[in-house]
Amino acid sequence: MSFPKVGVIGAGQLARMMVPAAVDLGIELSLLANSSTDSAAQIAPYVVLDLSNEAAVLTWAKKCDVVTFEHEQVPAKTIEAIEKAGVKVFPRASSFIFSQNKLLMRQKISELKLPNPQWSSYDGGISPITFPLIAKTPTGGYDGRGVFVITTQSELEKLHSKVNQTLLLEEKLNFDYEIAVMVARSPHGQAATWAPTLTVQSDGICTQTITPIPDITEELAVEVGNIALAIAQGIDLVGVMAVELFVVGGKLIINELALRPHNSGHWSIEGSVTSQFEQHLRAVLDLPLGDTSLVSKWAVMGNVIGIDTNKSKDLYPPYLHLMARSPKLKIHQYMKELRPGRKVAHVTMIGDDLVQLRSEVAHAVDYMTGAIDE
Amino acid sequence: MSFPKVGVIGAGQLARMMVPAAVDLGIELSLLANSSTDSAAQIAPYVVLDLSNEAAVLTWAKKCDVVTFEHEQVPAKTIEAIEKAGVKVFPRASSFIFSQNKLLMRQKISELKLPNPQWSSYDGGISPITFPLIAKTPTGGYDGRGVFVITTQSELEKLHSKVNQTLLLEEKLNFDYEIAVMVARSPHGQAATWAPTLTVQSDGICTQTITPIPDITEELAVEVGNIALAIAQGIDLVGVMAVELFVVGGKLIINELALRPHNSGHWSIEGSVTSQFEQHLRAVLDLPLGDTSLVSKWAVMGNVIGIDTNKSKDLYPPYLHLMARSPKLKIHQYMKELRPGRKVAHVTMIGDDLVQLRSEVAHAVDYMTGAIDE
Incomplete structure (x- = not known):
């Protein structure tokens, strides 16, 4: 049979959630894991390799029909080496860089004439952006890490000498809410977006998503989709991408890009005809x-x-109470050790009554983490 | 963590389709396979064991928190041996026997005062059932195998001496259509049915299912559900069960039972909040x-x-045409070698327009098997 083998760099929960889609379609996966205990390595074929071992990575990649990623911590030179070896890698290194480097992302968004906040690179000297501002290390940050609120010039200079690299400065927006949209694009240029999602945040981490966004105007929803499609085309995306945006007084400002299945698209497993994970493989x-x-x-x-x-x-005993209380609740377990601040599972509910869905989902999360007892 | 391990006897497509549900819930599976190339053995942990090797089966079973089945070809004594060893096995041997032996099933349905056709066991002599009749070997038959239309006494006697075992005779019904309903029941007695399904048959094999049944009266749908619940309780079912029925002039007659996930419940993967596979594990x-x-x-x-x-x-190349033509089509590949008469995959579509769904599903099936070219 000519069923293909897809190599996935990374074996966390995003790779784990590709498995059901791959099983349905008969697609073979081979994961490049950090450890045999990784979320996805527990349930799918994997090799444990250090990404710095380029020769070993290339040997693995050559056994795959196509290679993709479930996280951004892949050195650009590794991706380029796989491409040079003649193995298909998607997203391409030239696209993936906009997910890995926030400064290059801002430049690209400006080039595409899409809505950026005020921004500047910073290598020292007087800040061109008014305080308070947001300073970001261009690479390596996610879920609020590598992101700093800076209120004075001296604070900025202190941060700059501490991180010892070029910073990305952005205006601090008084946004009304944060949203995200998933978009998929294939090598021959077919593209599709899902309905935009409201991402409810707490301390810089998304706790709940609501799809579609309640009370969003048709115009704004269309504009969100068009922005996502324009970026996908502009960076020659292949795979799925999350575009995170701020809504500021009815206007959209692009916050971040993630060129992979994303937390803000997990709802699509139950909520959409095609999940982000199946779409990424397609x-x-x-x-x-x-x-x-x-x-x-x-x-x-x-x-x-x-x-x-x-x-x-132990996250299994809560099943008894939660499944009895919420028969429509869908649980996705990542099989990761519980640690403060770590995403270890998610739950989804679909239906007509938004107030009830939000309440039952919030209860399930609180009960599972032990924040509440009943 | 206390996440349980479920042992599954059998590693065909039914075990394969349990895998996505198990991955979501963090449930570990261990399959008892015939071969490493079995549908589910390709994607989940398995051992290859002969069921007649009772000691080896017991050693495997003792490593599981609960054992279940995906097919009926499990000797009753094997199930009983696992039960005696103190390992939970569901469905119980005392329930599963009604899925394995059609004569015992008919006796039980009569005991429960539920609608049987006219039936009799047959060990020779004059048939108590009017010709033409249906003769069945009580064990081992499925998808029309082991089922014979008999028109004369001499034909019956010939069959009886050929198969050399007690036969089950049933009146030949002029039914209007065939339906099925899935029911689930847990050890503490909670039970649930899904909407009944129309099973469109061709030469004794189901080619398409439609859920819910078009034009069924509310009364008949309720009666189907009640029959399924009564059987589930009556045989002390644990797990999911398919009840296949004939509709004859607006009346229901029970045809067969299958105490496992069943082809007539595959629609539930996309079509229901809870699939039959997740429900079986629960x-x-x-x-x-x-x-x-x-x-x-x-x-x-x-x-x-x-x-x-x-x-x-090669069933992969058809994906290009089918996915482009029917973006809502969901493909479930069993990764079995294509042979005449063998189920190798199924496709499902959900939506509002039944005529369109039936047409696109039929096209997908015909295109995938090569019956049509476009």
Whole structure:
């Protein structure tokens, strides 16, 4: 049979959630893991390799029909080496860089004439952006890491000498809310977006998503989709990408890009005809993309994040209460050890009654983390 | 963590389709396979064991928290031996026997005062059932195998001496259509049914299912559900079960039972909040059962069955055309070699327009098997 083998660099929960889609379609996966205990390595074929071992990575890659990623911590030179070896890698190194480097991302968004905040690179001297501002290390940050609110020139200079690299400075926006949209694009240029998602944040981490965005105007929803499609085309995306945006007084400002399946698209597993994980596999294999319409009025996703007061590290016993209380609840377990601040699972509910969905999802998350007892 | 391990006897496509549900819930599977090339052995942990090697089967079973089945070809004494060894096995041997032995099933249905056709066991002599009749070997038959239409007494006697075992005789019904309903039940007695399904048959094999049944009266749908619940309780079912029925002039007659996930419930993967595969795992683990409501107006499933004229044995190239033509089509590949009469995949579509769903599903099946070219 000519069923392809897809190599995935990374074996966390995003790779784990590709497995059901791959099983359905008969696509073989080979994961490049950090450890045999990685979330996805527990349930799919993997090799443990250090990404710095280029020869070993190339040997692995050559056994795959196409290689893709589930995280951004892949050195650009590794991706380029795989490309040079004649193995298909999607997203391409030339696209993936905009997910890895926030300064290059800002430049690209400006080139594409899409809505950036005020921004500047910073290598010292007087800040061109008014305080308070946001300073970011261009690479390596996610979930609020590598992001700093800076209120004075001296604070900025202190940060700059501490991190010892070029910083990205951005105006601090008083945004109304944060949203995200998933987009997929294939090598021959077919592209599709899902409905935009409201990402409810707490301390810089998304705790709940609501799809579609309540009370969004048709115009704004269309504009969000058009921005995502313009970026996808502009960076020659192959695969799925999350575009995170701020809504500021009814206007959109692009926040970040992630060129991989993303937390803000988890709702699509139950909520859409085609999940982001199936779509990513279809895109990197240059198969026609699947339908992205919602199968219900609302889809609400809640992240289960470890907290300091976790009474138990065992996430299975809560199933008894949660499944009895919420028969429509769908649980996705990452099989990761519970630690404060770590995403270890998510839950999703679809249906018509948004208030009820939000309440049941929030309850399930709180009960699972031990924040509440009943 | 206390996440359980479920042992599954059998590693065909039914075990394969349990894998995505197990991955989501963090449930570990261990399959008892015939061969490393079995459908599910390609994607989940397995051991290859002969079921007649009771000691080896017991050693395997003792490493599982609960054992279940994906087919009926498990000797009753094997199940009983696992039970005696103190390992939970669901469905129980005392329930599973009604799936394995059609004569015992008929006796039980009569005991429960549920609608049987006219039937009798037959060990020779004059047939108590009027010709033409249906003769069945009580064990081992499925998909029309072991089922014979008998028109004369001498034909019956010839069959009886040929098979050399007690036969089950049933009146030959002029039924209007064939339907099926899935039911799940847990050890503590919680039970749930899904909407009944129309099973469109061709030469004794189901080619397409439609859920819910078009034009069925509310009364008949309720009665189907009640029959399924009564059987589930009556045989002390744990797990999921398919009840196949004939509709004859607006009345229901029970045809067969299958105490496992079943082809007529495949639609539930996309079409219901809880799939039969997730529900089966929840039931055998004594977790509360999930919601069984439909997520769309209609769910149509088509079986991809190998035909004599298959031009290619490679089922991947058809993806290009099918995914482009039907973006809502969901493909489930069993990764089995294509042979005439063999189920190698199924496709499902959900939506509002039944005529379109049926047409696209039928096209996908015909294109995949090579019956049509475009």
